[in-house]
Amino acid sequence: MSLRVVVLGAENVGKSAVTVRFLTRRFIGEYNSNMDLIYKSSIKQEDYVTDIEILDSCAKKNTSIAPGDNVITWTDAFIVVYDICVHSSFEQAIKILDIINKARASVYCPALLLGNKTDLEHRRTVxxxxxxxxxxxxxxxxxxxxxxxxxxTISIAFQALLRETKIIQQNKPLLKRRKSSLVNVSKKLGAMFGKKDSEMDRKRSTCDVAGPKTIFEKA
Known part of the structure; x- marks a missing residue:
């Protein structure tokens, strides 16, 4: 089985950091926040292996995405990340969840709300x-x-979301998933975060994750 996940959230909340930590067990503190990245990997859960694609969206200025747009049709699940030390990032996460909630009224997609940076508990505002x-x-x-x-804890959170998503997909065997190209997905995410389509096209990349090694390929 293959699953697709989109990671959303305000700028500098650690979307790439939590994704890479889950896939490779490594922590990398700095990322190019001007890039959308696709991570591809195979995850073993109990007695089965799931091929996953995780779209790590870069975030600038959030506006909105309309219900039923290509982000909803491309993905099987959402992860919405916020920084527990920055309340405005939590407010941004709520806005994103509201958009997802309205959009998935007809196409249900599981979602995970993820508060990051618990190591900075003394700076908590959420x-x-x-x-x-x-x-x-x-x-x-x-x-x-x-x-x-x-x-x-990151592994537990991601695995729980993937498990829920797998169950939902198995219970919809006759439903044909609507496909969207990565170009269209990136354009929609660009509109969501106030970026121009041409800029998104230039900066879109893919990553294949195999164990501890990450290979970056220009799209």
Whole structure:
């Protein structure tokens, strides 16, 4: 089985860091935030292997995406990341969840709300209860993690989302997934974060992740 996941969130919340930590167990503190990246890997869960594609979207200025657009049709699940030390990033995450919630009324996609940077607890501005309440309101999974220090919780969170997504896909065997090209997905994400289509096309890249090695390929 193959699954597609989109990672969304405000700028500098650690979207790439949590994704790479899950796929490779490594923490890398700095990334080129001007690039959209696709990570491809095979994940073993219990007695089966799942091929996954994770679209790590770069974020600048968020506007909105309309319900039913190509982001919804491309992906099987969403991860929405915020920084527990920056309340505005949590507010941004809520806006994104609201968009997803409205859009998936007809095409259900599981979602994970992920609060990052628990290693900076002394700088926290977003309470755990706020995250729990948002997860209840938008019917999504919720975890707090530290990309810098904690592989285990990140793995648990990602694996839980993939498990839920796999169950949903297996229960819809007759539903033909609508396909969108990566170009269209990037354009939609570009509109969401206030970037021009031409800029997104220039900066789109793909990554194949095989164990600890990451190979970057220009699209």
């Amino acid at each position: 309470g755990v209860e706020e995250g729990h309440q948002a997860a209840l309101e938008y019917n999504c999974q919720y975890y707090e993690v530290s990309a810098a220090e904690d592989f285990v």
